[in-house]
Amino acid sequence: MLDTLEAAGSDPYAITVWATFASVIAALADDPAWALRTTERGIAEDPGFSFAFFGAHLRIIRCWARAVTGLDPAGAAAEAETLLTEMLLGPPLTGRATWYGLIGEMWLAAGRPDAAAVALDHADRVVETYGERYAEGLLFLLRARLLMAGGTRVEVARAAAERARALSAERGAHLFTRRAEQLVRELGGPVP
Numbered sequence: 001m002l003d004t005l006e007a008a009g010s011d012p013y014a015i016t017v018w019a020t021f022a023s024v025i026a027a028l029a030d031d032p033a034w035a036l037r038t039t040e041r042g043i044a045e046d047p048g049f050s051f052a053f054f055g056a057h058l059r060i061i062r063c064w065a066r067a068v069t070g071l072d073p074a075g076a077a078a079e080a081e082t083l084l085t086e087m088l089l090g091p092p093l094t095g096r097a098t099w100y101g102l103i104g105e106m107w108l109a110a111g112r113p114d115a116a117a118v119a120l121d122h123a124d125r126v127v128e129t130y131g132e133r134y135a136e137g138l139l140f141l142l143r144a145r146l147l148m149a150g151g152t153r154v155e156v157a158r159a160a161a162e163r164a165r166a167l168s169a170e171r172g173a174h175l176f177t178r179r180a181e182q183l184v185r186e187l188g189g190p191v192p
Contacts, residue, residue, distance in 0.1 A: 012045040019045070020054045023061040024095075027102055028138065029175045032065040039065065056087035057095075064102045073110035077103055081119075097126040097135040104142050113149040120146065137168030137176030144183060158187040165191070 019042025026035035039062035042054070049055045063080035067073035080103050084096075100123035107116035123139050126132055144160035165180035167173075181191045 013051060015045040016042045016051045016054045016058070018042070020057045023058060024098070025175075027061050027064050028098070030068075030179055032069050035061050035065040036069075052087060053093075056083050059083050060099055060102065064106055067106035067109045070109070073106055074112065077106035077110055077112070077115065080106060094132065096130070097123045097132045097139065100126060101135055101139050101142055104146070108142070108145055108149055111149075113146055116142070116146055116149070133171075134173070137164055137171065137173040137180065140164035140167055141176060141180050141183060144180075148187075154187055158184060158189045161187060162189065 019038045023035045023038040023042065026032070026038060039058045042058045043062065046055055046058075060080045060083050063076040063083070067076035067080075080099075084099050084103065100119045104116040104119035104123065107113070107119055120139060120142055123135070127136060127139070141161065141164040144157050144164055147157040147160055148154075161180055161183040165177055165184060168176035168180055184191050
């Protein structure tokens with residue numbers, strides 16, 4: 001479906017909207033190459049930031065892709081935090097828990113578990129304040145990764161990853177289920 005939408009036309013706004021949704025899916029699926037390709041295409045259609053809301057999403061996802069592929073993770077995380085603060089915090093908009101979660105993942109890639117914990121705490125507050133629960137499986141998964149980065153025993157991190165997998169599977173969040181299963185495997189556990 002996304003390929004069809006991508007090929008559907010040359011209207012800059014339509015391409016920017018397509019690129020925004022495609023890049024968010026790419027990030028949630030943990031596919032930084034796809035995220036980079038789609039964000040670059042969307043940003044090329046709107047280099048002047050005319051579509052500010054969508055432009056901010058594209059740039060945050062581009063930061064995520066850069067960070068998780070090792071391209072200046074700390075700089076990318078700081079840039080994403082600035083974009084989130086300047087463009088997407090007021091009024092409350094959907095997706096904030098996801099954005100904070102991805103920023104937490106960027107800080108983990110930068111080797112900064114302290115900053116990752118702050119970002120994930122922000123995400124948890126958004127979930128509790130606004131009931132934005134669709135990203136919860138991702139947030140649980142990132143908490144498991146944070147435990148690993150903090151040197152927690154493997155059994156504890158694996159239990160957190162298994163909790164993320166179970167919650168995601170229960171809610172039909174297949175992208176997060178797959179990511180959690182991969183983490184459980186990395187931690188030496190069986191996947192039901």
